[in-house]
Amino acid sequence: MTTVPIEINLEFTPNPNTLKYTLNRRLLLTGAENFKTRDEAEGNSPLAVKLHDLDPVSGIMIGPSFITVTLSSQGNLRELNR
Template sequence: MSQAHDPIRLEFTPNPNTLKYVLARQLLPRGTANFLNKQAAETSPLAHRLFDVAGVEAVMVGPTFVTVTMTSDADAALLNDGVHTALHAHLDSGEHPVDPSSMATSAGGSDDDPVVAKIRAIIEDEVRPAVAMDGGDITFERFQDGVVYVYMMGSCSSCPSSTATLKMGIESRLREEIPEVVQVVQI
């Protein structure tokens, strides 16, 4: 298939071990699904298929993209070819990328707390779209004693710049708007 008609576009991320594949169709209505191994991918025909590609270490499925993290010894060119083949096979299969009943709901405390509601709003409206552009995701877990606990996934989870993103980006933004926030910690 020629590159011009290929519904899959490869994008490089700030994480040298992670590749982002942007698809010309929607995979999920919202959010992301993160899989750290093949056993965890049992609820995702797409991720399960991708773990069959040599060198795949982790998979994150987003609304219109898939982020693949490769092992340190993976051959990037062979992995890319295998991922493209697996993605095309999945698109042709007509299967759901992730079993809809397995998609997690938001955690992290009650939106009745105005501080939690404001933290969630900033993460959802500003932070998540920004990190998704680099093939990552961040989700709010909880706010406790001035500390915001978050999960970083996809290209963000093992990125050399994740500490800078967390401290200089997310933490400074939250502290600017919410004086109760003292620190942001990755779980």
């Protein structure tokens, strides 16, 4: 069995406070899930919970093979991309 490494690519969006990460793995079969708060993510998406723990994340959308993260300000982009 061959293990394929997870590839994550960063894409910029027209909104300077939103970053899009594309993956070579499927996260959802169809559709997308939005998590504006940590409470919305709790019990639904461990990944969204962890991302909401980073300040100043104000929204997360998880799609079939992408994640977008919206920040309330651009102040902590480095922390997000670690």
